[in-house]
Amino acid sequence: MPAAPRRRFAILLPALASAWLAACGGGGGAGSGGGAPPPPAPSRAEAFRFLTQAGFGATTTDVDEVVRLGYGGWIDAQLAVPATRQLALLRALPQPNTQAERQSAWFATVLDGRDQLRQRMALALGEIFVVSEASGLNQYPQALAYYHDLLADDAFGNFRRLMEDVTLSPEMGYYLSMLGNRRSDAAHHIRPDENYARELMQLFTIGLVQLNPDGSVKTDGGGQPIPTYDQPVVEGFAQVYTGWSFGGSVAFEQPSFDWLQPMQPFEAYHDTGAKMLLDGAVVAAGGSARADLAQALDNVFHHPNVGPFIARQLIQRFVSSNPSAAYVRRVAAAFDDDGHGARGNLGAVLRAVLLDREARDPPAADSQGKVKEPLLRLTALWRAYDAAAANGRYDVAALGTLLGQAPLQSPSVFNFFRPDYAPAGEFAASGRVAPELQIATELTDALTADLFAAAVFQWNRFNAGQDPGAVVADYGRDLVSGDTPAMQVTRVAQRLLGTEPSPSLRAAAETLAAQYPDDQPALRLLEIVHLVATSPEFAVQR
Amino acid sequence: MDRRDFLKLGAAGAAAGLLGWPRPLRADTAGYRALVCVFLYGGNDAFNMIVPASAAEYAAYAASRQNLALAPDVLLPINPLTADGARYGLHPSMGRLQALFEAGRAAVIANVGPLVQPTTRDEARARAVPLPPQLFSHIDQQEQWQTLRGTGTLVTGWAGRVADQLAPLLPAQRLPINVSITGTVPLSSGDRTSAYVVGDQGVVGYAAIDAAAPGAAARRQAMGALLADAAPTPYGRALQRLRQRAFELADITQAALAQEAPLATTFPATPLGRQLAMVARLIAARGPLAMQRQVFIVGAGGFDTHDDQLALQPGLLGALADALAAFDAATVELGVDASVTTFTMSDFGRTLTSNGDGTDHGWGAHQLVIGGAVRGRDLYGTMPRLEIDGPDDLDAGRIVPTLGVQPYAATLLKWFGLDAAAIDAVIPDVGRFARRDLGFMLPG
Numbered sequence: 010m011p012a013a014p015r016r017r018f019a020i021l022l023p024a025l026a027s028a029w030l031a032a033c034g035g036g037g038g039a040g041s042g043g044g045a046p047p048p049p050a051p052s053r054a055e056a057f058r059f060l061t062q063a064g065f066g067a068t069t070t071d072v073d074e075v076v077r078l079g080y081g082g083w084i085d086a087q088l089a090v091p092a093t094r095q096l097a098l099l100r101a102l103p104q105p106n107t108q109a110e111r112q113s114a115w116f117a118t119v120l121d122g123r124d125q126l127r128q129r130m131a132l133a134l135g136e137i138f139v140v141s142e143a144s145g146l147n148q149y150p151q152a153l154a155y156y157h158d159l160l161a162d163d164a165f166g167n168f169r170r171l172m173e174d175v176t177l178s179p180e181m182g183y184y185l186s187m188l189g190n191r192r193s194d195a196a197h198h199i200r201p202d203e204n205y206a207r208e209l210m211q212l213f214t215i216g217l218v219q220l221n222p223d224g225s226v227k228t229d230g231g232g233q234p235i236p237t238y239d240q241p242v243v244e245g246f247a248q249v250y251t252g253w254s255f256g257g258s259v260a261f262e263q264p265s266f267d268w269l270q271p272m273q274p275f276e277a278y279h280d281t282g283a284k285m286l287l288d289g290a291v292v293a294a295g296g297s298a299r300a301d302l303a304q305a306l307d308n309v310f311h312h313p314n315v316g317p318f319i320a321r322q323l324i325q326r327f328v329s330s331n332p333s334a335a336y337v338r339r340v341a342a343a344f345d346d347d348g349h350g351a352r353g354n355l356g357a358v359l360r361a362v363l364l365d366r367e368a369r370d371p372p373a374a375d376s377q378g379k380v381k382e383p384l385l386r387l388t389a390l391w392r393a394y395d396a397a398a399a400n401g402r403y404d405v406a407a408l409g410t411l412l413g414q415a416p417l418q419s420p421s422v423f424n425f426f427r428p429d430y431a432p433a434g435e436f437a438a439s440g441r442v443a444p445e446l447q448i449a450t451e452l453t454d455a456l457t458a459d460l461f462a463a464a465v466f467q468w469n470r471f472n473a474g475q476d477p478g479a480v481v482a483d484y485g486r487d488l489v490s491g492d493t494p495a496m497q498v499t500r501v502a503q504r505l506l507g508t509e510p511s512p513s514l515r516a517a518a519e520t521l522a523a524q525y526p527d528d529q530p531a532l533r534l535l536e537i538v539h540l541v542a543t544s545p546e547f548a549v550q551r
Numbered sequence: 552m553d554r555r556d557f558l559k560l561g562a563a564g565a566a567a568g569l570l571g572w573p574r575p576l577r578a579d580t581a582g583y584r585a586l587v588c589v590f591l592y593g594g595n596d597a598f599n600m601i602v603p604a605s606a607a608e609y610a611a612y613a614a615s616r617q618n619l620a621l622a623p624d625v626l627l628p629i630n631p632l633t634a635d636g637a638r639y640g641l642h643p644s645m646g647r648l649q650a651l652f653e654a655g656r657a658a659v660i661a662n663v664g665p666l667v668q669p670t671t672r673d674e675a676r677a678r679a680v681p682l683p684p685q686l687f688s689h690i691d692q693q694e695q696w697q698t699l700r701g702t703g704t705l706v707t708g709w710a711g712r713v714a715d716q717l718a719p720l721l722p723a724q725r726l727p728i729n730v731s732i733t734g735t736v737p738l739s740s741g742d743r744t745s746a747y748v749v750g751d752q753g754v755v756g757y758a759a760i761d762a763a764a765p766g767a768a769a770r771r772q773a774m775g776a777l778l779a780d781a782a783p784t785p786y787g788r789a790l791q792r793l794r795q796r797a798f799e800l801a802d803i804t805q806a807a808l809a810q811e812a813p814l815a816t817t818f819p820a821t822p823l824g825r826q827l828a829m830v831a832r833l834i835a836a837r838g839p840l841a842m843q844r845q846v847f848i849v850g851a852g853g854f855d856t857h858d859d860q861l862a863l864q865p866g867l868l869g870a871l872a873d874a875l876a877a878f879d880a881a882t883v884e885l886g887v888d889a890s891v892t893t894f895t896m897s898d899f900g901r902t903l904t905s906n907g908d909g910t911d912h913g914w915g916a917h918q919l920v921i922g923g924a925v926r927g928r929d930l931y932g933t934m935p936r937l938e939i940d941g942p943d944d945l946d947a948g949r950i951v952p953t954l955g956v957q958p959y960a961a962t963l964l965k966w967f968g969l970d971a972a973a974i975d976a977v978i979p980d981v982g983r984f985a986r987r988d989l990g991f992m993l994p995g
Binding site: 189194199202203207211236240413421423434437447452453466514517521539540546551 | 747750790796
């Protein structure tokens with residue numbers, strides 16, 4: 010056994026140790042029990058599939074690593090990789106920064122960074138704990154980079170910590186109105202803003218109705234769903250979230266506008282009455298803003314809904330839109346207890362999501378899998394073909410319009426798509442959902458196809474005279490002299506799909522390729538790449 | 552499942568549309584009628600859009616609204632034909648709406664909100680009658696307005712259900728009945744039909760297969776070939792259906808739009824202005840598209856004024872008034888103003904109480920209906936008493952609606968051509984309300 014795993018083992022959290030041993034067949038370090046034979050190494054196709062679920066697109070190097078380490082070993086290695094700091098990338102540029110630069114920094118991170126799983130989790134968390142540039146935060150690119158880094162830093166940590174960090178971020182404070190929220194003033198008919206109170210519960214943690222551990226909706230005797238909270242509870246939490254302003258402010262009425270540190274409390278503006286929380290809990294009168302907040306966040310964190318609520322959404326972001334109830338239950342169980350008594354261990358939850366048999370076994374039902382987010386289709390193409398920008402920037406104008414989504418640019422707090430979105434027809438009729446189809450319209454299909462056409466036919470290394478900020482891909486790595494059209498199709502499919510294409514895609518690609526003579530292999534290759542990259546097949550992961 | 556079967560699931564196919572209906576439903580589809588839904592996302596504070604100006608009513612409003620109340624001398628007076636004992640004015644930024652109202656082309660529908668049945672304040676407070684669930688949740692109330700599901704489980708939108716019914720009666724139409732300029736919305740989602748989604752800049756084609764591009768024909772052939780055999784997953788099949796339809800409709804729509812001369816009417820350079828300009832262009836092209844019944848959906852965001860309400864409302868309401876007025880002028884230019892009716896919807900109204908500089912999620916709110924077929928210059932429904940803890944206040948200044956969305960929508964659909972049985976099928980709870988026709992549309 011090489012020395013490297015021993016060193017890696019030493020810095021892992023104890024909860025992960027035994028699972029790592031199971032994945033790599035035991036051996037070096039403080040082994041405890043097991044004796045199970047090591048699992049077979051994943052095939053290259055299986056490794057590619059895993060990386061599609063867990064990162065921003067598989068490269069040959071990534072596939073090598075997964076084959077070598079196994080799934081669990083790769084996850085363990087990823088858990089140890091520190092976060093790429095988006096704010097630092099921004100600050101290294103001439104000031105002031107722009108939102109375009111923030112987006113460029115995001116691309117630089119996900120296309121070149123080693124922290125693939127962490128950044129993928131940051132993307133998923135940013136689609137649950139939504140904060141967006143489509144607000145007054147438009148003027149503050151560094152604020153959004155700070156928020157992004159917050160999510161990345163907490164990606165594998167504890168969910169309770171994540172709740173607090175998000176709650177005290179001035180970005181979320183601004184976006185959902187907790188920043189500057191003040192106590193009641195009955196004489197002026199002023200009541201605390203309920204925005205954050207409502208959305209923290211509805212969208213970030215427990216949802217609107219009580220859930221069973223497998224994510225199914227609990228019903229009362231009459232078959233009706235049971236609300237998790239009512240209006241008095243919303244008002245109770247609203248009263249908790251009072252008195253907070255920017256960190257470093259000299260007074261509540263003189264905010265510092267420092268977007269890069271947590272908010273701080275001003276007790277004179279904090280509601281001091283008793284406050285109703287979930288399930289009959291009450292915050293006693295007279296508490297400080299910070300103490301009340303801790304009690305309130307604990308109250309939400311310990312609600313039994315959190316496990317299944319978060320489990321199902323994370324499965325949907327990484328693996329499958331319609332997980333079985335059993336899969337949700339297994340992942341929710343990992344949230345409830347990581348195997349060492351800790352609730353809310355996101356590292357353990359991610360391992361449960363990605364290592365579950367429903368994620369790793371070949372898909373059995375046709376409802377397994379999901380539509381890939383358009384952003385991830387683009388990063389997959391660019392990672393596969395080692396895309397880079399000459400000046401280190403990754404400039405893509407109007408990305409949100411072209412793809413229907415862009416990093417931290419959701420049109421509202423409800424993200425680009427809802428977890429329970431089902432298009433009319435086959436999905437709605439069968440009770441299945443397909444969140445990503447909410448942004449798949451005739452408009453975005455054409456705009457996305459046009460972006461991919463530009464990415465293939467314009468922004469490639471065969472063309473000279475690119476803008477220094479253009480993201481230029483090296484499709485020539487699949488240009489091998491002597492390749493027949495059929496061989497080119499095989500190469501591109503391996504690069505983008507990780508496997509043999511469907512007969513239909515192969516036939517269409519070969520027919521298309523055959524129209525280009527053998528003395529135009531580069532153009533022929535680009536046509537194949539474009540066809541595959543814009544195909545419905547590439548847009549689906551199973 | 553072969554290609555014809557899975558394409559049928561999304562297409563407004565005439566034969567498919569009749570499946571499941573016990574008898575053909577009657578609707579008047581002669582001539583041309585279009586509904587234009589303007590959805591105000593976030594919950595529009597209509598109590599600062601239409602403000603009581605007479606002494607007693609203004610005093611109640613000001614006492615409730617405190618620092619968020621508009622001063623009486625800035626309100627733009629409107630003079631409804633039917634007196635209700637009070638006077639009213641519009642927000643000062645809505646001069647163009649004032650002009651529409653006074654010209655008889657706009658109506659105010661008072662205090663509309665999602666209900667299951669007519670509901671008094673005491674019934675609502677006591678939960679003595681069924682209420683739509685999650686009354687103050689954005690997403691749920693957006694869905695209530697758009698699906699009219701009440702306490703039921705309908706996932707389709709009422710315009711989607713209209714399209715499900717009417718599409719088989721209009722087989723020559725070349726576009727779906729529903730067209731959205733604001734992305735995917737529940738309103739236009741039917742069991743068999745879905746909206747055609749376009750942008751506000753015209754129809755986007757596929758550049759790589761545009762006839763002028765070199766190699767386009769071969770690419771088009773190849774991309775089309777990928778749509779022939781049904782994909783193995785419902786995800787793949789949905790994407791195939793989408794692209795098939797996008798290919799077909801892009802060609803049809805671009806060709807039709809190209810035949811139309813540009814409109815003389817100018818639209819404001821705002822998101823709503825651009826969307827309504829696109830609607831006007833599509834209406835201009837209704838001839839080549841063989842359209843007789845259309846529902847357009849546009850949307851404007853930013854109405855969730857938890858903060859800075861006084862600073863934000865002039866822009867929000869001014870943009871709304873200006874875009875509505877420009878669109879009305881465009882329909883006059885096209886000679887279709889008596890055939891096009893525009894109406895607003897929003898998640899909810901907002902609280903009478905403030906949180907310091909903004910308002911929270913409310914319930915009932917006033918809506919606007921505009922067009923040449925509208926019996927304009929009047930208020931419909933019952934204006935609520937704007938008193939905290941008053942006879943219309945559920946609590947904390949959330950006003951109980953005096954009209955459900957059902958009769959509001961039913962009035963529009965009757966004008967659109969649906970008969971009573973069709974309206975019952977589209978709006979299941981409409982029979983629980985006293986009136987199915989609120990009278991704000993001119994007869995004929």
